[in-house]
Amino acid sequence: MRSDHPPGRLPEPPGPIADDGDEAHFCRTCAFAGACQAVGYGKPELRQLHCLVEHVGPFRTGEYVFRTGNPFRAIFAVRSGTVKTSMVDKEGREQVLGFYLPGEVIGLNGIYPEHFPCDAIALETSYFCRFSFPAMSALAARMPAVQHHLFRLLSKELGSASLLAGDHSADERMAAFLADLGQRCAARGFSGTRFQLSMSRGDIANYLRLAAETVSRVLSRFRGQGLIQVEGRQLVILDPVGLRRIGRSLLPG
Amino acid sequence: MRSDHPPGRLPEPPGPIADDGDEAHFCRTCAFAGACQAVGYGKPELRQLHCLVEHVGPFRTGEYVFRTGNPFRAIFAVRSGTVKTSMVDKEGREQVLGFYLPGEVIGLNGIYPEHFPCDAIALETSYFCRFSFPAMSALAARMPAVQHHLFRLLSKELGSASLLAGDHSADERMAAFLADLGQRCAARGFSGTRFQLSMSRGDIANYLRLAAETVSRVLSRFRGQGLIQVEGRQLVILDPVGLRRIGRSLLPG
DNA sequence: CGTCGCCTTGAACTGACTCAAAAATTGTGG
DNA sequence: CCACAATTTTTGAGTCAGTTCAAGGCGACG
Numbered sequence: 171m172r173s174d175h176p177p178g179r180l181p182e183p184p185g186p187i188a189d190d191g192d193e194a195h196f197c198r199t200c201a202f203a204g205a206c207q208a209v210g211y212g213k214p215e216l217r218q219l220h221c222l223v224e225h226v227g228p229f230r231t232g233e234y235v236f237r238t239g240n241p242f243r244a245i246f247a248v249r250s251g252t253v254k255t256s257m258v259d260k261e262g263r264e265q266v267l268g269f270y271l272p273g274e275v276i277g278l279n280g281i282y283p284e285h286f287p288c289d290a291i292a293l294e295t296s297y298f299c300r301f302s303f304p305a306m307s308a309l310a311a312r313m314p315a316v317q318h319h320l321f322r323l324l325s326k327e328l329g330s331a332s333l334l335a336g337d338h339s340a341d342e343r344m345a346a347f348l349a350d351l352g353q354r355c356a357a358r359g360f361s362g363t364r365f366q367l368s369m370s371r372g373d374i375a376n377y378l379r380l381a382a383e384t385v386s387r388v389l390s391r392f393r394g395q396g397l398i399q400v401e402g403r404q405l406v407i408l409d410p411v412g413l414r415r416i417g418r419s420l421l422p423g
Numbered sequence: 424m425r426s427d428h429p430p431g432r433l434p435e436p437p438g439p440i441a442d443d444g445d446e447a448h449f450c451r452t453c454a455f456a457g458a459c460q461a462v463g464y465g466k467p468e469l470r471q472l473h474c475l476v477e478h479v480g481p482f483r484t485g486e487y488v489f490r491t492g493n494p495f496r497a498i499f500a501v502r503s504g505t506v507k508t509s510m511v512d513k514e515g516r517e518q519v520l521g522f523y524l525p526g527e528v529i530g531l532n533g534i535y536p537e538h539f540p541c542d543a544i545a546l547e548t549s550y551f552c553r554f555s556f557p558a559m560s561a562l563a564a565r566m567p568a569v570q571h572h573l574f575r576l577l578s579k580e581l582g583s584a585s586l587l588a589g590d591h592s593a594d595e596r597m598a599a600f601l602a603d604l605g606q607r608c609a610a611r612g613f614s615g616t617r618f619q620l621s622m623s624r625g626d627i628a629n630y631l632r633l634a635a636e637t638v639s640r641v642l643s644r645f646r647g648q649g650l651i652q653v654e655g656r657q658l659v660i661l662d663p664v665g666l667r668r669i670g671r672s673l674l675p676g
Numbered sequence: 677c678g679t680c681g682c683c684t685t686g687a688a689c690t691g692a693c694t695c696a697a698a699a700a701t702t703g704t705g706g
Numbered sequence: 707c708c709a710c711a712a713t714t715t716t717t718g719a720g721t722c723a724g725t726t727c728a729a730g731g732c733g734a735c736g
Binding site: 257259260261263265267278279280281282283287307308310311312314317318320321322323324325326327328329331332334335336337379418419420 | 510512513514516518520531532533534535536540560561563564565567570571573574575576577578579580581582584585587588589590632633671672673
Binding site: 370371372382383385386387389390402 | 713714715716717
């Protein structure tokens with residue numbers, strides 16, 4: 171992965187995770203690509219979809235894209251970078267809900283309460299497409315393809331929650347997490363076997379409901395078994411099949 | 424709660440959990456009540472909404488409302504009874520995803536994959552309203568209130584997944600589970616402090632990621648502390664405040 | 677009345693956690 | 707560029723909440 175941009179004024183369009191990314195490429199792998207295709211790329215309706223998009227960013231590491239309690243007005247597609255969403259409970263403990271890669275959408279869980287129920291925090295310098303939700307709803311009412319796409323996005327997110335569910339060992343969780351991340355990277359056009367863990371061990375641990383120490387230990391064990399290679403946050407999956415086998419009870423398919 | 428109907432032919436409209444339930448009452452507390460109200464009860468559009476509803480049932484204890492892999496064609500609102508949804512992983516272990524009371528909706532997670540990703544199993548004799556999803560989508564495109572209502576339902580379900588998330592003690596989980604169940608009963612017009620646990624201890628344990636023995640022990644402890652009263656599956660919440668305090672880190676609000 | 681499934685309770689075990697401390701990495705200022 | 711401070715990551719050792727294993731009780735049903 172390309173290193174973060176140097177401090178100071180940043181140019182508008184940064185490359186996503188890998189160097190082969192550009193804006194056209196992003197649009198191909200964006201969560202709304204399906205909607206755009208369904209509309210038809212040549213048609214004027216596509217212009218309407220693009221009209222309600224606003225490019226926002228950069229958000230630097232640690233900056234909030236939105237905060238718990240902010241009024242819900244829009245959803246965000248990651249253009250480049252990575253985001254975590256998390257809630258802080260009444261005891262002040264953080265709970266990481268998920269990690270989002272370029273092309274994925276955050277904020278959908280704010281529709282019902284009409285306020286964001288969680289924080290969204292950039293894990294590295296990140297850019298987004300901001301879709302005004304009222305405008306999007308209105309467009310969806312006129313364009314069934316867009317409506318259906320939104321339903322699909324919501325339903326998909328419902329399904330992904332089950333990676334967390336269940337009572338599984340630290341090894342299973344970790345293996346499933348890495349395999350899932352690799353697969354999502356691959357789906358976005360990046361390498362599925364060689365990528366950056368843009369979140370800390372602590373965040374991974376929190377997400378998987380483990381202690382940070384346990385994450386570290388499992389990672390070391392996996393390395394010893396020749397499943398992966400880890401240097402800091404740089405990860406190489408050496409044995410994708412083995413990893414998937416360990417995490418198979420958590421993985422879809 | 425009224426005991427299950429005796430075997431044999433069942434009359435069409437059974438009472439939901441409590442004896443004070445009837446069809447009109449159900450419609451008031453149904454997940455689509457908001458959509459109906461938004462449409463306006465007198466208007467012809469409401470007829471269209473009701474047209475695509477089909478009353479199905481009874482499903483007896485243990486019967487499947489739908490199964491993993493069934494093509495997704497409809498969503499179901501519980502009219503009376505209780506349902507659990509669960510997945511079976513590749514090792515053959517069951518994972519309970521949720522319990523659904525009268526007025527709540529199941530099947531939304533089938534939209535994206537276009538097939539149901541889980542089983543839905545009646546925990547007692549149950550009846551449903553079946554909403555054809557293609558018809559519902561079409562109606563939603565013409566009626567923004569219906570569309571918005573579907574978005575809300577999906578988003579709400581996203582939020583409820585977080586009751587499972589996080590790393591919490593058996594006591595916290597159990598207390599939050601009971602408090603949540605009581606609150607949902609109350610929201611549907613039933614008693615929020617005196618109701619039936621229509622699921623087995625094993626199902627509760629599975630849902631909360633605990634062993635059945637642990638559920639039993641925690642329940643006994645809560646009884647000893649005067650928080651609840653339990654006789655088999657009959658539950659009385661004696662100290663709702665105390666219960667909520669134990670489970671507060673998991674509960675919304 | 678006996679069988680079967682579900683629930684409860686006891687006792688011993690264990691995987692992951694907590695505590696502690698060293699090592700590596702990152703950030704900062706001179 | 708280097709030194710120093712702060713943070714993150716790794717590794718070790720002991721502890722514990724919840725599990726597993728085992729036995730007994732209760733209620734439903736034929």
